[in-house]
Amino acid sequence: RQSLLSPGRAAADVAEALARGERVALVFGPEDRGLNNEEITHCHKLVTIPTDPAASSLNLAQAVLLLLYECAGAVRKRPKVDTQNTEEAHPGGARQVTAAEQERLMESLKDMLLRLDYLHGDNPDYFIMPWRRLFTRAGLRRHEYDALMGLCRQVRHKMG
Template identity: 65%
Template sequence: MLLRCSVPLHAVEVVLVRTRFPENIGMAARACANMGCSRLCLVAPERWEIEKARPLATPKGLPVLEATRVVPTLAEAVAGSSLVMGTTARLGGWRQSVLTADQAGSVAAQAVRAGDGISLVFGSEDRGLSNEELLLCHRLVTIPTAGEASSLNLAQAVLLLLYECSRAQRGGTTGPETPAPGPDGGAPTGARGITAAEQERLMENFKAMLLTLDVLHGDNPEYFLLPWRRLFGRAHLRRHEYDALMGLCRQVRNKLGNDC
């Protein structure tokens, strides 16, 4: 079946983490090209042999494949993105508020209209994303499947999620999480969305503040920080909001330090 994409996904980067087979990278590059996404990033691939990936990319996917960037960590890959969505087939436990692919497309379309950069993160073919990597994702996405066959081929998952992003962007869908638009109908008045690197700095400062307040307990503060991570991930904070929260963290810690 032939698919035609009328909306290029310039704001979207597909991030593949610890891929095992270069052939899968080639097929993912072709999927990106099919959906108008020109940006592909590899995080610590087990084997990166572009000659083995080329035949699966086909001529249409070669520009995407040849422009692929390779980085050692997921944190580095998503540092410049304001919205990071990670895919998972495992549900339950702390994996709360998981989006379906169509819901993820709507959230991504909202971020595009706000002028934000987006990373769509996919884990390795056999293990998916680790818990530590999922912590770097603002939203989690799953693609419901039938029965016990819950694991999709990597390129299939990339294609499906990019298709939903493109479809939502074409349709101009909005939802309750859409930031208020500016007077010209574009990005919200005030400032850009914060990047993933800025959000991690905020979470580190917020964690330090909560530890100072003795709000986080036990030997695993990261676990008890999860509700705050999910809250800030859904909030799509703008830069001026980030500055205000960082200032609050500093003031609380300074005040408590002076009073001790």
């Protein structure tokens, strides 16, 4: 399980990502059960909204409103950054990988680890989750992604 963020902490993270010129998606699940496990595996961070035990859930509109309100406030508090200037928008001069690129990396890594018999076929998606969290926390840059994809290709090639 990933650690759960408060709406305020999540909003600060969203504001930081937007300031770096990154795209952000907020995903909400159905009111009665939230996101399922497979949907959660594609989420980089999880948010929980604390409620009173007597009223333990919010409806979807309330949850969306509360989180977007927090995000808007966090964005307003941040200084403006020129996202056209690569050095300011992307410290170190390289952009972070997109969610689609990270998904391709996870599929490539999973395939490689299955071939190496590091992951077992009974539930590889569960055992790849720590890798997902690691790469999400690392904030991979494009050149790092390219290096890892190259490693996966080379291992698959050597394994036949």
